[in-house]
Amino acid sequence: MKIIETALPGVFIIEPTVFGDERGFFLESFHAERYRDAGMDMAFVQDNHSRSRKGVLRGLHFQRLHPQGKLVRASRGSIFDVAADIDPASPSFGQYVGVTLSDENHRQMWIPPGYAHGFCVLSEVADFEYKCTDLYYPEDEGGVLWSDPDLNIQWPITEPLLSAKDLALPSLADLAKHAR
Numbered sequence: 001m002k003i004i005e006t007a008l009p010g011v012f013i014i015e016p017t018v019f020g021d022e023r024g025f026f027l028e029s030f031h032a033e034r035y036r037d038a039g040m041d042m043a044f045v046q047d048n049h050s051r052s053r054k055g056v057l058r059g060l061h062f063q064r065l066h067p068q069g070k071l072v073r074a075s076r077g078s079i080f081d082v083a084a085d086i087d088p089a090s091p092s093f094g095q096y097v098g099v100t101l102s103d104e105n106h107r108q109m110w111i112p113p114g115y116a117h118g119f120c121v122l123s124e125v126a127d128f129e130y131k132c133t134d135l136y137y138p139e140d141e142g143g144v145l146w147s148d149p150d151l152n153i154q155w156p157i158t159e160p161l162l163s164a165k166d167l168a169l170p171s172l173a174d175l176a177k178h179a180r
C-alpha cells in the first residue's frame with residue numbers, strides 16, 4: 001500500500017494494494033499492523049456506512065470532547081472528501097485538504113481526531129464507509145458551515161443538498177470566537 005502525506009499534519013491518503021483478476025478485485029481496507037507501521041496507530045471502536053445521492057454534501061462535522069479519528073473511503077461511487085483544520089492554536093488553522101475518493105481509485109483518507117470532516121457526492125450514488133476511533137456522542141457534535149469564507153473550500157459541485165442541521169452550522173470565525 002502507498003501512503004501520501006498531505007498539507008495537513010497527520011492527514012494521509014492511503015492507496016491500498018488492489019489484487020485484480022478476471023473475477024474482479026480484492027483489497028484489504030484496513031490492517032492494524034501495516035497502518036500502525038505507516039504512522040496511523042489507532043484503535044477503532046465504531047464503523048459507519050452512509051449512502052447519499054448525487055449533489056449531497058454532509059459536514060463539516062467534528063466532536064468536541066470525544067474527537068473521532070476517521071479512516072474514510074467510498075466503497076461505491078465517487079466523493080470529494082474534505083478534512084479542515086479548525087484549531088485556532090494550530091499553524092495550519094483554516095487550511096483544508098480535499099481528495100476524490102472512489103470505487104475506482106480505492107483511495108482512503110486518514111483524518112486524525114480534532115479535524116472537521118465532510119464530503120460531497122460526485123456520482124449518481126455513493127456509499128461512504130468509515131472507521132472511527134471514538135463513539136458517536138450526539139450531544140458532543142459540532143460543525144462548520146460548508147461554505148465558510150475563511151476555509152473557502154473549492155467544492156467541485158454547485159447547489160449541494162444539505163440537511164437543515166448542516167445548513168445552520170456556524171462559520172469558522174464564530175466557532176473560534178465561542179471557543180475562547
Ligand SMILES: Cc1cn([C@H]2C[C@H](O)[C@@H](COP(=O)(O)OP(=O)(O)O[C@H]3O[C@H](C)C(=O)[C@H](O)[C@H]3O)O2)c(=O)[nH]c1=O
Nearest residue numbers: 048050058059060061062070117118119135136163165
Ligand atoms: C454520525 C451518526 C449519526 N447517527 C444517526 C443520527 C441521525 O438520526 C442519523 C443521521 O445523522 P447525521 O445527519 O448526523 O449523519 P451525517 O450527516 O452523515 O453525519 C456524519 O457526517 C460527517 C461526514 C462525519 O464525518 C460524521 O461522521 C458524521 O457527523 O444517523 C448515528 O446513529 N450514529 C452516528 O455515528
